[in-house]
Amino acid sequence: MSDEWLDTIKWDSQGLLPAIAQDSETGRVLMFAWMNRESLRLTIEEGRAVYWSRSRNQLWRKGEESGNVQELKAIELDCDGDVVLLHVKQLGNVACHTGRNSCFYRRLNEANEWVTVEGVLKSPEDMYKR
């Protein structure tokens, strides 16, 4: 199969691409991560989100430890060709390593304080103990 779809993408100077994951059922934006060329190819081949961990410097199959796999429903590319939006089914309903549905669980209030607005659905100890 041709790699034209991968060549269309404008990878940054480090060969990376910002990726946004959105829940295909609720519309909630779940998380933001990075992909390299191999992780994007694997995401499509395997039908699940595979990111590139910049801190660990390795492929990161979302849910490989926690079980909170993101099944890919659709993927969209932005006008500049340098960001992708993944529509995913979030298994376990938890995308965040803190055990919450979304990583964006802190909201700025009128006093300019970041306030936690989402509860923990699953304890991190339970998610990562296996």
Added chain:
Amino acid sequence: MSDEWLDTIKWDSQGLLPAIAQDSETGRVLMFAWMNRESLRLTIEEGRAVYWSRSRNQLWRKGEESGNVQELKAIELDCDGDVVLLHVKQLGNVACHTGRNSCFYRRLNEANEWVTVEGVLKSPEDMYKR
């Protein structure tokens, strides 16, 4: 007013922060851009999305030319403190410089081709001629 809310953020090595804009009414993810400290402060002070243009190296009040202002409804910070999600009311219903609602208007089909799935609502010539 204290700047603690700005100090909470983990700015990258260039002092920037990825920002995702989501339509507060439809849930559609509209665009992805970058902010620096000043642009985030102005976003809150002015109640509208103000980004940092990396290509032009200057503040970018979204809609300043096109009129397609993004009114801020809420802003959320992710678990790592290094990405923000803006919930906005998109004036003119157009976020993309191509005249579409969302910048994410190309979707990968089963033959691995990026296919345009959103129409142009307003011609770019009309948006930027003033």
